[in-house]
Amino acid sequence: MTTLAPFAPVAPPEPGLTPEEIVARAEALAATLVERQAETERRGFYAEDTHEAFARAGFYRILVPRRYGGYEFGPETFVKVSMALARGCPSTGWMYLFGAAHALVVGTLFDEATQAELFAGGDFICPATVAPAGSARPDGEGGWLLDGTWSYCSGAPYATHFIGHTLVARGEGEPPAPMLFIVPREQFERLDDWGAQLGLKGSGSHSIRIEGGRVPGNHTLGGHLSQMAVTEDLPGRRLHGPEYGGGPLSFMLLELGVLAVGMAKGALDAYEELMRSRTTAFFPIVPRTEDPDFQFRYGEATGMIAAAEAAVLHATQQWQDLCRKDAAAFTREEELRLATISREAVRLAWRAVEGQLFPTAGSSSVRAGERIERVWRDLSTLHSHAGNGVFLSSLANRELAQAHFGTGVR
The missing domain is CATH 2.40.110.10 (Butyryl-CoA Dehydrogenase, subunit A, domain 2)
Structure with a gap:
């Protein structure tokens, strides 16, 4: 009879790295992405040296379980890193998030032997699609x-x-x-x-x-993936702890709110630069920072984006809190309730950009390739994502009510 050797946990490259440090790294790297947005669009993806910088920073290990060489920093840290990157470059933030997020799926749903095999490389980048094909x-x-x-x-x-x-x-x-x-x-x-x-x-x-x-x-x-029930004892909960026992559907949809907020914060950064560097178009000609109308627009957009960020961050905390309860607490109703918070965050971010910043930035600032123009395009495209444009806009509402009242078919 052959006895398998016990699994030996693998240490991450920087065992002493903290969540605060990795978020600070993301914010620093995000600042370098702003000037590379046009280059990234032309290529269709972020550059090899950016990818290597992300790997050195540990971004591809944030959600990888610690026993497999990951940092296991949890959803809140991952959300903050992703939001920072989307603020610097929406395309880069999107590509990073949807590549790195699914370490949580693997760490939650697959058995121990399969996880050990899939996470053997340490860095884990795994795009996922939900539309059946092939x-x-x-x-x-x-x-x-x-x-x-x-x-x-x-x-x-x-x-x-x-x-x-x-x-x-x-x-x-x-x-x-x-x-x-x-x-x-x-x-x-x-x-x-x-x-x-x-x-x-x-x-x-x-x-x-x-x-x-x-x-x-x-x-x-x-x-x-969108229908996986998590009210039972999943492999990840037993192997790594409660945060690998949460709902995949709600976390996937929260990611859209994360990206929308990051993009909108980037647009607000660009609008602030315009306010500091340009004057009004109509008399009295004064710096935009001194004009009551520009002050109002900036303040209005700031409030909307801050509210969207607060909603997404608190929803992420709620997601984690549900994980820490008994597995039965993460019901379909709770999944859908959290998902609808993300929908409202997207709406707030879009209203800030489309209603306040884009119309008043000035025509020269919304030419092709300008930062606010790019965010407007990217947020518009986010609305075409099936999760936001189809599921959250209609199906989630009905399914949430059905789950709450016990009517209909799941």
């Missing part, structure tokens, strides 16, 4: 053979893994069922099909193609 057929050994193309895989250029969904056949007369799978980088090809969109041109949201991919059974989960 096809899967049994390989005869308990795994699957995959073929297909999955679109909008934000984070694909430097990905170490990819999470996707497909539909698999069930019994005769039954509809196919969703299946989640994860594959390593060598199993897929990144297509050169990103950058022609209105906004987020540099977000690395390329398509991923898999041809004849072989996925072992333990790298798959029956069901869809």
Whole structure:
């Protein structure tokens, strides 16, 4: 009889690194991203040296469990880092967040042996899509053979893994069922099909193609990520603690609010520079900082963005607090309630940019490539994300009410 050796935890590169230090690193790096926004858009993703700087800073290990060489700093630190990066460059923040966020999914849902395998590299960059695509057929050994193309895989250029969904056949007369799978980088090809969109041109949201991919059974989960129930004792909760037992749906949707706030803060930075450097267009000609109307616009936008930031940060704290309770506390209703907070944060950020900053910045400041113009485009494109434009705008409301009143079908 063979006895497996006990798992030996791996120390992260900087064992003494703190959450405060890694957030400060993000803020410092974000300042360098501002002047590289146009370059990032032309390329379609952030530069190799930026990627290397993120790796050195530890950004790709924030949500990786500590026993696998990660920092396990938790959602709040991850949110603050992502928000800072989006403030410096919306595309970079988007690409980073949706590449690094899914360490939380893997650390929550997969079993111990699978996690040890998937996190073996330390840095973990794993875009994920929720729209089922492609096809899967049994390989005869308990795994699957995959073929297909999955679109909008934000984070694909430097990905170490990819999470996707497909539909698999069930019994005769039954509809196919969703299946989640994860594959390593060598199993897929990144297509050169990103950058022609209105906004987020540099977000690395390329398509991923898999041809004849072989996925072992333990790298798959029956069901869809947005429907995973977390009211039972999940692997992550047992292995790492309560923050690896939270709802994937609510955290995915909170991420949209995080990015929207970061983008809006960048627009406010640009507006402040304009107020300090330019004068009014109508008499009396005075610096914009002295004009009551510009003062009003700046104050109005500041309040909206600050309220959106407070909402997202507190919702993240609520998410963590729910994790620390009994697993049964993280109900579908709670997931949807938290998600709707993110929706309102997006709305506040958009109202600040679209209603206050963009119209009064001046036509020369909203030319192609200017910072406020770019944020306007990027926030407009965020609204086309299915999570925000479809799910949060309508489906979430109905499903939340159904969960609360016990009516309808989940």
